[in-house]
Amino acid sequence: MDYTDLFIDGSWRPGQGGARFDVINPADESVLASVASAEIADADAALDAAQAAFADWAGRKPRERAEVLRRAWELMTARLDHFAHLITLENGKAGNDARGEAAYAAEFFRWFSEEAVRADGLITHAPASGARIVVQHKPAGIAVLVTPWNYPAAMGTRKIAPALAAGCPVIIKPAAETPLTMLALMPLLEEAGVPKGLVNVLPTTKSAEVVDHLLHDPRVRVVSFTGSTGVGRKLLRAAADQVLKPAMELGGNAPLIVFDDADIDVAVEGAMLAKMRNLGEACTAANRFYIHDAVMEPFVDKFTARMAALKVGNGTDPSVDVGPLVNAATRDKVAHFVSDAVAKGAKLRLGGTVPNGPGFYYPPTVLTDVPRDADCVDDEIFGPVAAIQSFTDQEDVIARANDTEYGLVAYVFGRDMKRAMQVCERLEYGMVGLNRGLVSDPAAPFGGVKQSGLGREGGHEGMHEFMETQYISADW
Known part of the structure; x- marks a missing residue:
């Protein structure tokens, strides 16, 4: 496997502690690769990189961000077989199923390349005060993305694409069972024009410790998680300490x-x-x-x-x-x-x-x-x-x-x-x-009610999970 280190600030790093863990092929229980395991110091490095990349990316014209995402869709679509094979190796799903996931994952880049230019605001006349009401949507800040093992590609792109479309940098913690697909996506994003530091990947066997540290850093403003309801509750408790904006796609029945x-x-x-x-x-x-x-x-x-x-x-x-x-x-x-x-x-x-x-x-x-x-x-x-x-x-x-x-x-x-x-x-x-x-x-708002989550991914709503609404009251 070519990409098995941490990806921070546009470079591959072995991790501060030097620890690694094995990724197992579920078809025969063989070891596919040894992957670097992130520590707290690596999380801090990713935070620094994301913060440094934030202002430039948020300040770019929506069309510029859209073109980068469109290019990511083109590149991934051209390499579906490669990603499908990698998904099969680390996740186990059959080839047709894996190829379907790869195509679905790529489609989020295309959809949100189109949504990047649709963060429409509002100007209206307040009927009582006579003031002008100006509403706009701004990128929220650094987003921490925690993804599961069942869709190693799609659960990442479903979060990365809207975050980048909105103007936010991200730090991704993929599941330890299936980190290889997300790591392999990073050279593609570089080729598409994603600036260094904007997307950082931290595989780790210390998920609870690393994610908790990230969620308690004041530079982080969004946490997006897909996984079990039990883990989602824990992340919501941690997010409350910094009053983070949560997007939770949790369990189902x-x-x-x-x-x-x-x-x-x-x-x-x-x-x-x-x-x-x-x-x-x-x-x-x-x-x-x-x-x-x-x-x-x-x-x-x-x-x-x-x-x-x-x-x-x-x-x-x-x-x-x-x-x-x-x-x-x-x-x-x-x-x-x-x-x-x-x-x-x-x-x-x-x-x-x-x-x-x-x-x-x-x-x-x-x-x-x-x-x-x-x-x-x-x-x-x-x-x-x-x-x-x-x-x-x-x-x-x-x-x-x-x-x-x-x-x-x-x-x-x-x-x-x-x-x-x-x-x-x-x-x-x-x-x-x-x-x-x-x-x-990708064009529909994915999400649940009750204990199945908060917020929506995909559709028009997906990008707004990574944005804050600002209202300006003005007279002119």
Whole structure:
């Protein structure tokens, strides 16, 4: 691997303490690379670099910032295969899935190159005082970005692109399981014209210590995090000390509802996308399937056949559909959810057995008659397991779907659009896929309600997470 040191102020550094950690290939448990582990002193160096780069970048014309981001999109699009291969190696996802992530990640650069010139303000006449109200949006300052392992490229670009579009420098702490993709992105950003110091990357095994230090530096003004709700709560507590602007994309427990009038083929296709994209290792993954009794049998038969046809193996093989999970802990948690559900009365229709190693594999699995007290009903499965329940009453299924502390995404399938839209509006979720199994889009505001987060990424809203609104009252 070419890029395995810290990236600070436009240069590669081994880290102040000299410590390194191994990145493991989840397909065969081999060591991919040894990566530098950041210390507090490295965090301070990144802060100094980001602050030094801030004024010049914030002062550039929006079109100049936009052209740099556009160039980043062009360069990444030309190298999708390279990034997809790297994603597969360190994350495990199959080649097609990895290429889809790389293309999705690149698209954030294009979208926010267009949004960079759209930070529209306002001039109006105050009706009571007669003063002029002038409103503008200004870059907030240094943003600390903390990204997860499940989307090593996209969760970074979804934060980097709007921050740069807004005029902010960033410090990124990628997940220790998957730092290589983000590090490999840095030479591309340099080539695109991103000034030194504007983007800094700090992989580390001391995440809590390093991130806490960053969040308590007065130069930092934004923290953007994607990950578990538990970690998000801790970061919000730390952010409160400096009253930082938080953007939190946290956990999910997505319901997938199939009504009796649904097109079964459309519902099965949507369910495959919602469940198996990224092996189910996604906060948007369908976690609880609610299928109407009238269509339960045809849905389960077709869905199980599709799941059974998936090929499991090393994602570097282009014929493979399902790669390994990211690590042993994730695999073991998935195995627990299945055994717990079966012990409580669920029926195992497919899969459910951990294969012999090496690699952290778990097969596509289908459970029916999953009881409401099964652990997987209340927690994210984060793996290729479909937990199916039945329903007959619309009010009951809405109540069951909303019976969770999470509120990221839900999925609804049905031909009666009036009923479907009414149900969508009553679901307590920030996003709903209606007759679609895929909701993520750079042009749409991604985010949840309740314990699933604060703020939005993507869409028109994404750039404003990195800006502050200033109002000037004037007479002229």
